[in-house]
Amino acid sequence: MPPLDALIAELSEFIAIPSVSADPAHQGDVAAAAEWVAERVRRAGGAADVIPWGKRPLVIGEVRASHNADSAPTILCYGHFDVQPPDPLDLWSSPPFDLVDRDGWLYARGIADDKGQLYMLLKAAGLLAAAGELPVNLRIACDGEEEIGGHSIVDWVAADERGADAAIVFDSGMIERGVPAFNVAVRGLCYFHVTVRTGTRDLHSGMYGGASLNAMHALMQTLSAVLPRDGRVPEELRVGVVPPSDAEVAGWAALPAGRAEIAAAGSVPADPGAADEFYLRTWGEPSVDVHGVQGGSPVLQKTVIAVSAEANVSIRLVGDQDPAVITDAFETLLREAAPAGSELEITRLSAAPPGLIPSDARAIVLGLDAFEEVLGVRPLLIRSGGAIPLVSALASRGVATVLTGFSLNESNVHSPNERIPTSYLPLGIEAAAALYRHLADLG
Incomplete structure (x- = not known):
């Protein structure tokens, strides 16, 4: 693993591109972010193209397995390189497109959603490929319009004939610090x-x-x-x-109390029953x-x-x-x-559309093993309240997706002072590498 300073310096280049898809004035920046991603795939020894698709580009690339590529499993990696608008700017403690390491946190727009997490997947692929140890074929498919509900990546999946044995998406977070989670459903x-x-x-x-x-x-x-x-x-x-099963609801009862989750977000319950039904209302x-x-x-x-x-x-x-x-x-x-x-x-x-991933799918089980190996704890299986069109599209095609990530409730996603713990940057890269190694067993 490269030194932390080197990782931060490289990621800073990506963060500095203000790829705000909702603002037409930043259309060129969205294109620049796409090229940055494509270049990282090429540096990993792969091939990548920036493909015009509607109003915003897609990055489609591939890094072949270091050995026995013809028989190795194929894993699709997705992330988005567009970000939310940074306003209100006066609430930021540092410029939103400057990656700042402060008090154990990395601050910047996109550090959690989703540039920082996409970088983890790309960097892990590059490190394994450089060492001649990448055990799977990686297909890279990224878009620049997730934050505005764009459908280009879904259209690409629908048109794609190759498919994949499994997919990985780092665009989510942990239940709390040290408690990872895999999302087996998205709204x-x-x-x-x-x-x-x-x-x-x-x-x-x-x-x-x-x-x-x-x-x-x-x-x-x-x-x-x-x-x-x-x-x-x-x-x-x-x-x-479709109501959640009794087993799911019982598992949710072991999670942090809904009232505490709402309070930690600086909010108040919508009505007297909202706190007790927090997970049901946000997931089911x-x-x-x-x-x-x-x-x-x-x-x-x-x-x-x-x-x-x-x-x-x-x-x-x-x-x-x-x-x-x-x-x-x-x-x-x-x-x-x-x-x-x-x-x-x-x-x-x-x-x-919403999407549901079988929790007993082989790729999910292998992914759980990989995270437990790196983090020392087995991720919880939960649902996501957010909408990730690609996950829904892949679920409809039977491609099991490891949807997880390294943001926290206090990561201020979509808000000023977006952040992740500094230690999670190398940890996420290690976890991504472990995922690639474990998913090789799909072959």
Whole structure:
């Protein structure tokens, strides 16, 4: 293993590229990050291409096994090289695209999600290949639009005829420090933009208040139709929910208390039953959230009746829920709730199905052995509340995926001061190398 300073210096190059996929101004940076990834595959002795695919590139590459490549198993490695926007910048303790080692933590946008973790997979491959000890064929497939729900990687999987014997994704985290976890299910996602219009121009609230339809009121009334009550979304949005088994629920009871998890995130329970049902609600239940609302004058004192209001809102999917079915139900609920006279426009911005990985799959068992060898503890089998379209696509093709990672609840993922423990950088590289060695037994 190279010295820690050398690892940090190399990773700093990757982190410094502000590959914010949500901002069109950073489209060139997303392309630069793709080239950085491709170059690391080439330096490992492999081949890689940056492939234009829609609006953002894919990196597709391969590093062949050091020996007996024709008979060695093939493992697909995925990570994304785009990152969340860094704002609000004034809440960062150091510049978001400078990798800073401070008080036992590595700070930077993307260090946990997902550049730092993708780097672990790439570096482990490079080290094993350089030593002539890479025991599997690695296929590298990375995208630059995961943070905006892009489908290019899913489309690539659908078109790919080669497949793989298993897959590895480092884009998750531990239950708590020293307690690793493998995610055997991911939630899906449908993301919508909703716009309500109620007239041709803003009006004086003294002259028309109480008589003219207010777009902000209309939007709130419309959205109320899909919001959860006591932790459950409307029945129309529950089609396809598969309850977790009793064994799963019993295992979740051994995890840190939900109330403590919510408090550690600096939040409060959504309702009196939320803390006790924390894992069920975040892993086994669909959830609806409003992510942003705009309209009228939320800052300046301005007495107007707004003519237009808009919001971003999404629903997380579980079990066997079909994004198309849920989209239809979602839109129907909104249209039925919109007040008479309002004009409602609904645009689905992205969608991804949920995915389930058999917990007894050979690749999962071998992966558990590998992590136990390096970390000294066997990972817990849990579910993920997030949506990773590639995992769902691979699950539908029967490719067992080791979905794990080295972030923590306090890693501030998607928030200012994103971080991982400094010691987890070399630890993650060691764990990735052990995964490659153990998965060779699939052959």
